Amino acid sequence: MTTAAQAAPKGQRALLSFSVEGLPPREELLFKSLVRLLDHRTHQHWAWKAGEADLRVVGEQSPAHTGAPAVPVLAVGQVDPQRGGHFLALPLHADALEQTLNRLGAMVVHARGLGLVAIEAGPGEDDAFRLLRWPPAALLEAPHRIRLATLMTGRPTSLGVLRQRSGRATQECLDFIADLRRSGLLENVAEPAQAGGFATSIFPSSLFPDSLFPGNTGPDSRPAPPRQALRETVQPGLLARIRNRLGLLAPGPR
Amino acid sequence: MTVEHKILFTGTMGAGKTTAIGAVSEIPPVSTDVRNSDTSVAKATTTVGLDYGELTLDNGEKLRLYGTPGQMRFDFMWRILARGALGLVILVDNSRPDPLADLDVYLDGFSELIATTACVVAVGRMEAHPQPDIDAYARRAEARGVLCPVLPANVTDPQQVVQLLELLLLQLEA
Numbered sequence: 201m202t203t204a205a206q207a208a209p210k211g212q213r214a215l216l217s218f219s220v221e222g223l224p225p226r227e228e229l230l231f232k233s234l235v236r237l238l239d240h241r242t243h244q245h246w247a248w249k250a251g252e253a254d255l256r257v258v259g260e261q262s263p264a265h266t267g268a269p270a271v272p273v274l275a276v277g278q279v280d281p282q283r284g285g286h287f288l289a290l291p292l293h294a295d296a297l298e299q300t301l302n303r304l305g306a307m308v309v310h311a312r313g314l315g316l317v318a319i320e321a322g323p324g325e326d327d328a329f330r331l332l333r334w335p336p337a338a339l340l341e342a343p344h345r346i347r348l349a350t351l352m353t354g355r356p357t358s359l360g361v362l363r364q365r366s367g368r369a370t371q372e373c374l375d376f377i378a379d380l381r382r383s384g385l386l387e388n389v390a391e392p393a394q395a396g397g398f399a400t401s402i403f404p405s406s407l408f409p410d411s412l413f414p415g416n417t418g419p420d421s422r423p424a425p426p427r428q429a430l431r432e433t434v435q436p437g438l439l440a441r442i443r444n445r446l447g448l449l450a451p452g453p454r
Numbered sequence: 455m456t457v458e459h460k461i462l463f464t465g466t467m468g469a470g471k472t473t474a475i476g477a478v479s480e481i482p483p484v485s486t487d488v489r490n491s492d493t494s495v496a497k498a499t500t501t502v503g504l505d506y507g508e509l510t511l512d513n514g515e516k517l518r519l520y521g522t523p524g525q526m527r528f529d530f531m532w533r534i535l536a537r538g539a540l541g542l543v544i545l546v547d548n549s550r551p552d553p554l555a556d557l558d559v560y561l562d563g564f565s566e567l568i569a570t571t572a573c574v575v576a577v578g579r580m581e582a583h584p585q586p587d588i589d590a591y592a593r594r595a596e597a598r599g600v601l602c603p604v605l606p607a608n609v610t611d612p613q614q615v616v617q618l619l620e621l622l623l624l625q626l627e628a
Binding site for chain 1: 492517595616626
């Protein structure tokens with residue numbers, strides 16, 4: 201069992217992924233839950249991912265896998281399949297799982313360092329992608345990551361646009377994008393990311409007649425306009441003035 | 455005529471709407487509180503109308519901060535308040551019996567506003583009540599088709615309220 205003193209600082213931990221196949225649903229759920237519970241102890245941060253991952257967790261019901269990529273396989277079951285690989289016995293024990301994850305995590309990280317594992321190519325400057333879901337808290341430990349994720353909640357974006365809007369370093373954006381992609385939270389999109397347009401938008405003063413509360417008390421039966429369209433009608437300079445009043449810095453070069 | 459803009463704070467009774475507004479407003483928040491008759495909530499008073507605070511921008515315009523009444527029986531006011539709002543902060547109290555269901559209420563009640571502008575979900579009292587965790591809220595929002603920031607927050611800390619407002623601004627700027 202590791203101690204808190206031995207655990208690596210969270211901000212320096214590698215983010216690794218694992219897939220699960222062939223485990224009974226109850227055991228799969230328990231495995232994923234234990235991994236989450238152990239997150240503050242394991243040397244790497246582990247996140248479940250559908251499809252190819254850094255580690256394959258396979259149960260006794262798992263079909264034979266041929267042509268598999270070079271990733272470690274962890275067999276989980278009642279009986280060790282005696283294939284000479286890594287094995288965890290059921291019922292799962294947190295201590296054993298922690299030790300196994302640390303051992304396999306070290307292998308993966310080492311293999312990456314030697315270039316034995318293919319590292320996903322980073323996105324191109326203008327490759328557009330979309331955030332599918334608000335990221336798990338484990339990926340948002342640094343405040344700038346919350347801001348980066350927030351900038352991705354609207355229309356599709358790209359590395360270049362993200363860097364421009366956030367004012368963060370390219371590597372910080374790339375690291376975050378890579379973590380999101382490994383967690384299956386990013387989707388490539390065909391449409392090009394749009395770099396702003398907001399700052400040049402025009403605010404017709406009649407668009408928000410009811411902002412002078414109180415106003416019309418009847419229900420609004422008009423269909424809601426697209427999110428982007430309404431955002432672009434905000435008065436130029438308004439957001440900067442609010443930022444200024446709240447003592448906030450501009451989000452980044454625009 | 456003075457141009458006015460508004461941001462809404464919503465959430466259940468006791469979630470901290472009045473506190474959040476008071477944390478950043480330049481005037482003491484105006485509240486329409488009355489004596490609380492709901493014995494399930496340990497509050498002496500509760501907001502039956504709305505809370506109001508404001509900030510004056512450097513060009514004289516006002517940013518108005520409204521706290522909506524929390525109870526569903528006042529949901530007719532939600533729609534009125536939502537019209538023309540720049541964004542919405544949903545405050546959830548994690549100590550309540552079913553806070554995820556509470557989130558559903560406000561995601562549904564403000565669905566039109568959320569679809570057209572910025573939204574942040576802030577979950578309070580997570581230190582003493584860590585479950586459900588913040589990721590459960592993100593999944594719940596996703597199930598409702600909402601993608602917005604979801605984070606723990608203590609609205610008694612003005613800096614954290616400012617952070618919530620900044621996340622609204624970032625969405626509007628994106």
